[in-house]
Amino acid sequence: MKECALFFFVLINTFYYIASLEGLNDLESLYKTHIKSFGYQMEEHEVITEDGYILSLWHLVPNVLEPKKVVYIQHGFTCTSWAFFHLGNNSLPFLLIEEGYDVWLGNTRGTIFSLGHVSKDSNKKNGDYWDFSMDEMIYYDVPTLIDYVKKFTSVSKVDFIGHSQGTTMFFMLYRHNPSYIESSINTFISLGTVPSITYVNFLPIKFIDLAYKAIKMSRPLTKAIQFSKIERFVLSSFCRNIPSVCQVIFEAFCSPHPTNRVDYSKIYPFLYYYPGGCNTDSLLHWSQMHREKDLVYFNPDYDKTKESKAYDINPIKKWKIKSLIQRSDADSFSTYEDVTNFYDTVEDKSYLLMLDTPNYGHLDELAADSAYEDVYKPIIEFLKA
Numbered sequence: 001m002k003e004c005a006l007f008f009f010v011l012i013n014t015f016y017y018i019a020s021l022e023g024l025n026d027l028e029s030l031y032k033t034h035i036k037s038f039g040y041q042m043e044e045h046e047v048i049t050e051d052g053y054i055l056s057l058w059h060l061v062p063n064v065l066e067p068k069k070v071v072y073i074q075h076g077f078t079c080t081s082w083a084f085f086h087l088g089n090n091s092l093p094f095l096l097i098e099e100g101y102d103v104w105l106g107n108t109r110g111t112i113f114s115l116g117h118v119s120k121d122s123n124k125k126n127g128d129y130w131d132f133s134m135d136e137m138i139y140y141d142v143p144t145l146i147d148y149v150k151k152f153t154s155v156s157k158v159d160f161i162g163h164s165q166g167t168t169m170f171f172m173l174y175r176h177n178p179s180y181i182e183s184s185i186n187t188f189i190s191l192g193t194v195p196s197i198t199y200v201n202f203l204p205i206k207f208i209d210l211a212y213k214a215i216k217m218s219r220p221l222t223k224a225i226q227f228s229k230i231e232r233f234v235l236s237s238f239c240r241n242i243p244s245v246c247q248v249i250f251e252a253f254c255s256p257h258p259t260n261r262v263d264y265s266k267i268y269p270f271l272y273y274y275p276g277g278c279n280t281d282s283l284l285h286w287s288q289m290h291r292e293k294d295l296v297y298f299n300p301d302y303d304k305t306k307e308s309k310a311y312d313i314n315p316i317k318k319w320k321i322k323s324l325i326q327r328s329d330a331d332s333f334s335t336y337e338d339v340t341n342f343y344d345t346v347e348d349k350s351y352l353l354m355l356d357t358p359n360y361g362h363l364d365e366l367a368a369d370s371a372y373e374d375v376y377k378p379i380i381e382f383l384k385a
Contacts, residue, residue: 030272031082035060038094046116047148049109049140054116056081057145058105059152060097067102069186069383070153072146074106076164076192077286078225080113080276081105083163086267086367092161095376101383102153106145108137108169110224111276122224130223133285133298134165138173146184157186159383163366164192164333171195171342172295174321175311181321188323189379191365192334195316195342197286198293199335204253208287216303219280226277236271243268255330255361261368262361319346324353324382326375328360353382 035042041061048054058081073093075083084105085091093103107113109132115122120129149158162170167190174181197205208215227235239246247264285298288308296308327339346352357365357374365375 030270031085034085034270038089040094040097045148045152047144048118049144051136051140052118052120053109053140054114054118055109055141055145056107056113057148058107060093060103060105062100062102063097064100067153068100070102070104070149070155070158071096071383072104072106072149072158072160074142074160074162074166074169075108075111075276076162076166077282078111078275078278079164080107080111080273082270082273082276083366086270087369087371090369090372090376092366092376092379095372095380096383099380099383101159104145104149104158106142107276108141110279110282112226112273113276115277125222125224125226126220127223130279131281132279133281134169134172135285135298138169138176142169142173143177143180143184150184157184159187159189160185161189161379162191164194164362167192168194168295171316172311174319175295175313175315178315178318181315185321187383188321189382190323190325191375192331192362193326193339193342194334196293196295196338197290197333197335198341199337200290200333201256201335202253202332205286205290208283209290212284212287213303215280215284223280224277225275225279225283227275232272236268239264239268239271250363251361253332254363255332257330259330259359259361259364259368261359261364261370263369264367267367313345316342316345317347319348319351322351324355324379326355326357326360326365328357330359331362333362 032042043059043061045057045059046054047057073081073084075081084093093105096103110130117129121127122129146158150156160170170188170190243265246268250264251258281298281300284302288299288302289296292308292310294310296310299305299308302308325339325343327336328334329336343349343352343354355375355378360368360374365371
């Protein structure tokens with residue numbers, strides 16, 4: 001009863017706050033204000049893919065005249081680049097800047113920072129803007145963003161840091177076009193590593209599998225899975241005021257059991273940017289990969305044929321990128337078994353350095369205070385080597 005009363009209290013105050021729209025407008029630029037408050041300058045670059053999608057690429061301006069290396073960071077599913085800034089001064093991009101690196105963060109199509117297109121309208125929830133899967137992200141988004149960074153900084157190769165789906169896209173791109181990866185990437189750092197989801201026992205994935213046909217049938221109504229500005233504000237306000245409920249949900253999604261590493265009260269003020277948005281076909285693509293137990297190309301007729309073509313595994317066997325691979329025994333989406341299978345597949349293991357982080361959930365490496373010692377320091381040492 002008490003929580004119910006509190007919920008309505010939050011709801012009423014939320015809409016009162018929205019009525020002025022001033023607070024909402026402030027939240028729209030929160031990420032810029034937050035980054036600037038720590039003494040860093042961020043540039044936003046617009047990058048246009050070959051198929052016309054306009055992507056937002058964030059650049060933290062180096063604090064040295066000649067940066068050591070150029071680092072590109074890629075977010076995960078339904079996230080944005082904002083996910084890497086939850087730990088204040090100890091956020092990974094800030095630590096890399098202090099070490100003298102030139103840091104770039106990409107936002108893929110369909111997320112709240114990358115909703116532009118040269119001709120298609122993302123506001124039409126059932127429009128053709130939303131006709132893409134992860135395949136288009138690896139055909140166009142990731143190479144286009146990396147090529148832009150290389151051209152802007154005049155380097156031949158960048159260091160790639162990915163989290164969750166950001167790592168999956170790297171594995172998919174390597175399997176799809178290994179020559180591009182080997183010519184463009186110096187080192188690969190994988191957080192919340194997802195080389196496949198064969199062993200994933202993740203409740204949302206199971207639900208998508210069961211509801212696959214229903215989700216497919218909903219496409220004519222809406223292909224977008226997006227929250228409006230007001231809905232995102234209501235969600236973030238709810239979690240700030242009733243943190244116990246949101247904490248249970250976060251922990252259930254991230255780990256089979258509570259890891260108790262994250263102080264979620266530090267995250268809730270920033271939930272305005274999460275979830276960052278996605279689309280129906282990307283959701284269905286994840287389901288196909290779960291069912292096929294491999295990284296597969298998206299098949300729009302999968303519900304009829306029950307078949308999807310797998311990405312070529314041979315480039316993984318011949319892996320040639322120096323890599324730091326995080327592995328955990330307590331991650332709902334990045335399972336120890338899937339990461340170990342990847343390790344076993346690579347023939348020359350001298351390219352791989354495994355970073356075992358026991359009792360780390362899927363967001364702990366982004367939001368837990370312990371990530372500084374357990375994850376970020378090893379990353380910096382790896383980059384220096």
